[in-house]
Amino acid sequence: MNYLDDTIAAISTATGEGGIGIVRLSGKDAIAVADKVFSSPKAKRLNDAKSHTVVYGFIIDPANNEKIDEVLVTVMRAPKTYTKEDVVEINCHGGMLPLRKALAMLLKEGARLAEPGEFTRRAFLNGRIDLSQAEAVIDVIRSKTEQAERLALQQLEGRLSARIADIKERLANICAHVEAYIDFPEEEIETPVKDAVIGSMQAATEDLMALSRGYDEGKFFREGVSTAIVGKPNVGKSSLLNALLQKDRAIVTEMPGTTRDVIEDYLNIKGLPLKIMDTAGIRETHDLAEMEGVKRSLRAIEGADIVIAVLDAGRTLDEADMELIERVKAKRAVFVINKSDIANPAFQPSTLNLQSIINVSALTGDGIDTLKDAVYSLCISTGGDAGVEDVIITNIRHKQSIDNALKSIKEAAEALEGGQPLEVAALFLRESLDSLGEIVGVVTTEDILNRIFSEFCIGK
Numbered sequence: 177m178n179y180l181d182d183t184i185a186a187i188s189t190a191t192g193e194g195g196i197g198i199v200r201l202s203g204k205d206a207i208a209v210a211d212k213v214f215s216s217p218k219a220k221r222l223n224d225a226k227s228h229t230v231v232y233g234f235i236i237d238p239a240n241n242e243k244i245d246e247v248l249v250t251v252m253r254a255p256k257t258y259t260k261e262d263v264v265e266i267n268c269h270g271g272m273l274p275l276r277k278a279l280a281m282l283l284k285e286g287a288r289l290a291e292p293g294e295f296t297r298r299a300f301l302n303g304r305i306d307l308s309q310a311e312a313v314i315d316v317i318r319s320k321t322e323q324a325e326r327l328a329l330q331q332l333e334g335r336l337s338a339r340i341a342d343i344k345e346r347l348a349n350i351c352a353h354v355e356a357y358i359d360f361p362e363e364e365i366e367t368p369v370k371d372a373v374i375g376s377m378q379a380a381t382e383d384l385m386a387l388s389r390g391y392d393e394g395k396f397f398r399e400g401v402s403t404a405i406v407g408k409p410n411v412g413k414s415s416l417l418n419a420l421l422q423k424d425r426a427i428v429t430e431m432p433g434t435t436r437d438v439i440e441d442y443l444n445i446k447g448l449p450l451k452i453m454d455t456a457g458i459r460e461t462h463d464l465a466e467m468e469g470v471k472r473s474l475r476a477i478e479g480a481d482i483v484i485a486v487l488d489a490g491r492t493l494d495e496a497d498m499e500l501i502e503r504v505k506a507k508r509a510v511f512v513i514n515k516s517d518i519a520n521p522a523f524q525p526s527t528l529n530l531q532s533i534i535n536v537s538a539l540t541g542d543g544i545d546t547l548k549d550a551v552y553s554l555c556i557s558t559g560g561d562a563g564v565e566d567v568i569i570t571n572i573r574h575k576q577s578i579d580n581a582l583k584s585i586k587e588a589a590e591a592l593e594g595g596q597p598l599e600v601a602a603l604f605l606r607e608s609l610d611s612l613g614e615i616v617g618v619v620t621t622e623d624i625l626n627r628i629f630s631e632f633c634i635g636k
Contacts, residue, residue, distance in 0.1 A: 180261075180298065180301060180302070181203075181204075182203055182287075182288045183201060183202070183203030183204065183205040183206050183209055183286065183287045183288065184201065184202055184203055184287060184288050184289070184290035184291075184294055184295070184298075185199060185200065185201045185209075185279060185282045185283060185287035185288070185289065185290060186199070186200060186279070186289060186290035186294075186295075186634045186635035187199055187200075187275050187276070187279055187634070187635050188200040188265075188295075188635035188636065189270070189275075189635070191272065192272070193270055193271055193272075194270030195269075195270050196267050196268070196269070196270050197267075197268045197269065197270040197271070197272075197274070197275040198265050198266065198267055198268070199265070199266040199268060199275060199278050199279050199282065200263065200264070200265050200266075200290075200295065200635060201263065201264040201265075201266075201282060201287055202257075202258075202259045202261045202262070202263045202264075202290075202295055202298060203261055203262065203287075204261065204262060205262075205286060205287075206261065206262040206263060206264045206287075207222050207223055207225075207251060207253075207262050207264055208223060209264075209282055209285050209286050209287050210222050210249065210264040210266065210282065211223050212238055212285040212286075213235050213236060213237075213238060213244075213278070213281040213282060213285055214231075214233055214234070214235060214236070214247075214249060215233050215234045215235075215236045215241070215243075216231060216232065216233035216234075217232075217233065220233070222249060222251055222264070225251040226251075227251065227252055227253035227256070228250070228251070228252050228253075228256070229250070229251055230248050230249065230250050230251075231248070231249045231251065232247075232248055232249075233246075233247060233249065234246055234247060235247050235266065235268070235274075235277075235278045235281060236281075237281060238281070238285065244274060244277045244278055244281065245268045245269055245274035245277070245278060246269070247266050247267055247268050247278070248266075248267040249264060249265070249266050249267070250264065250265045250266075250267070251264055252264070252265075255302075258295060258296075258299055258304070259295055259298040259299050259302060259304070260298075260299065260302035260303065260304045261298060261302065266278060289634075290634055290635065291629075291634070292629060292630055292631070292632045292633060292634050292636075293314075293628070293629030293630065293631070293632025293633075293636060294629065294634075295635070295636055296310050296313050296629065296632060296636055297310070297625065297629045300617060300625075305332075306334075306337050306616040306617050306618075307615065307616055307617025307620060307628070308331060308336050308337055308340075308571075308574065308615050308616050308617075309331065309332050309333075309334060309337060310617075310628065310629075311331070311571055311573075311628060312328050312329070312331035312332035313332065313632070313636065314631055314632055314636075315327070315328035315331065315332075315398055315570065316328040316329060316332060317633075317636070318398075320400060320442070320444075320449040321397070321444050321447045321448065321449050322447055323397055323446070323447025323448065324397045324398060324447065324449060326447075327394065327397050327398065327568060327570060328398075328570075330567065331570070335567050336567055336569065336574070336615075337615075337616050339383075339387070339567045340612055340615050340616060341616070343380050343383055343384060343612065344609055344612050344613070346376065346379070346380050347377075347380055347585070347605060347608055347609055347612070348609060349376075350373055350376050350377060350380075350605060351602060351605040351606060351609065353369075353373060354373065354592075354598055354601055354602050354605065355598075355602050357598050358598050358599055358602060370592055373592065374589050374592055374593065377585050377588060377589050378589070380585060381582060381585050381586070384578050384581060384582050384585075385582065387567065387568075387569050387578055388569075388575055388578045388579055388582065390567075390568045390569060391568075391569050391570075391572075391574075391575040392555075393555065393556050393568060394568040394569050394570035394571075395570055395572070396448060396449075396481070396555045396556070397447070397448065397449070397568070397570060398570035398571070399570075400442070400449035400450060400451050401448060401449065401450045401451065401481045401482055401551075401555055402451050402453070402479060402480045402481045402482070403443075403450045403451065403452045403453065403480060403481065403482040403483075403484060403551065404453045404455055404476040404477055404479075404480035404482070404483050404484070405417055405452065405453065405454050405455060405484045405486060406455050406476070406477055406483060406484070406485055406486065406500065406504065407485060407486035407487065407488075407500060408488070408496050408497065408500065410488070411486045411487060411488040411514055411515075412486060412488065412514040412515060412538045412539075413454050413455065413486050414439075414454050415514075415538035415539065416454075416484070416486060416512065416514060416536065416538040417439065417441070417452065417454040418538070419536075419538040419541055419544050420443055420452065420544060420547070420548070421441055421443060421452070439453065439454040440452070440453050440454075445548045445551060445552050446548075446552055448552055448555060448556065450482075450551070453476050453480070455476050455477075474503075477503060477504060477507065480507065481508065481555070482507075482508050482509070482510070482551055482554055482555065483504045483507045483508065483509040483510070484509070484510050484512055484547070484551070485500055485501065485504045485509055485510070485511050485512065486512045486514050487511065487512065487513050487514065488514060488515055489513045489514060489515045489516050489518070489519040489535070490515045490518045490519065501530070508554045508555075509532065510532045510534060510547065510550045510551060510554065511530045511532060511533045511534070512534050512536050512543075512547060513533060513534065513535045513536065514536050514537070514538055515537060515538075515539070516535040516536060516537050516542065516543065517537040517539065517540055517542065532550055532554070534546055534547045534550055573614075573615075573624075573628075574615050577611045577612060577614045577615050578611070578612070578615070580607075580608075580611040581607075581608040581609075581611035581612050582608075584604045584605070584607040584608035584611060585604070585605070585608045587604040588600075588601045588602075588604035588605045588608070589601075591604060
């Protein structure tokens with residue numbers, strides 16, 4: 177399919193009722209197609225409208241001139257549009273019936289139904305945005321917190337692209353320097369020059385490593401942090417969940433084993449989205465329902481990014497507590513000593529040599545803010561808001577490309593240091609440039625584009 181020849185159309189607003197709904201068209205015939213189904217009380221034609229103006233009228237069925245909806249139509253002429261093509265946006269009433277009928281008329285008159293993400297794909301193919309900016313569009317739409325949206329907007333504005341472009345330019349200069357010696361084989365690369373080239377490679381490597389290291393933090397802002405609250409029955413896991421959420425999300429009773437399934441909700445800590453899970457108490461049981469709950473709790477521990485392990489300060493530590501501690505020690509974990517307001521003097525967690533221990537009373541709320549700070553610090557090493565001020569990669573595709581570039585730069589440096597032919601070092605440097613080019617779409621494949629834009633909704 178030639179994506180740039182067809183005129184495409186789709187409903188661009190969410191399904192459901194609303195004040196306004198938008199049908200969008202893009203392509204060389206977008207204005208002409210819309211004009212066929214448009215009627216103005218003053219006989220205005222969309223073909224005659226100036227760019228970026230709004231025309232009042234009706235969507236009609238050309239077969240019988242029956243009015244379908246009262247609309248405002250925005251005409252935007254190339255190249256100053258989202259797709260750099262002619263674009264028309266028809267503002268209908270927000271019910272699905274008028275939107276679908278308007279779309280049906282456009283399709284009947286020659287438009288094609290847009291595929292998921294095809295408007296943004298055209299913006300990329302026509303050079304208005306690069307591939308990392310196109311991916312940022314979906315991140316803006318899916319942002320769960322203000323900080324996540326800020327990261328997505330930074331990428332949409334091109335901050336990541338600019339950072340990658342700077343590193344690519346430096347690597348291209350290094351590559352050109354090496355290749356200059358290839359053209360003159362009678363001249364050996366001098367040791368001072370070789371050391372300077374390797375030093376420049378190291379500087380580029382450090383910049384790329386900084387981006388790669390920031391991926392975990394970026395992923396947390398983009399996708400959220402999976403957080404499991406675990407512990408024995410009746411240690412106050414459900415009460416802790418309610419205290420964190422500041423609402424009665426989980427049932428709390430004095431009977432052990434009340435929670436038999438994983439309860440999920442969402443929490444925002446300084447802009448960091450947490451998917452927080454209250455799990456069934458981990459203990460030996462013969463109750464089939466509770467046994468399944470324990471299995472799910474153990475799976476939640478394995479799959480969680482963060483574990484909040486709850487111990488009961490009102491009891492002494494026992495074998496089940498010790499097993500839980502050993503199970504979660506390898507994870508990013510915060511150990512919460514709950515019921516600290518009624519602590520048992522015999523309870524001595526300090527002897528366990530645990531890194532992060534927070535005293536909390538889920539009943540009174542004491543220590544809850546400290547716990548939130550501890551969870552944030554486990555996820556965001558920079559602390560405060562600094563983690564969202566710098567350029568941070570949030571996409572696994574970007575991290576893989578950066579890591580591939582790092583591997584190639586390392587191999588190029590080893591080739592130079594080992595006295596291998598300069599063509600070998602140049603080849604690895606070219607590979608690193610190609611890897612970085614994949615991030616912004618300079619080097620890409622149809623398969624990559626299909627996978628990226630299939631995540632978009634139709635109409636975006």
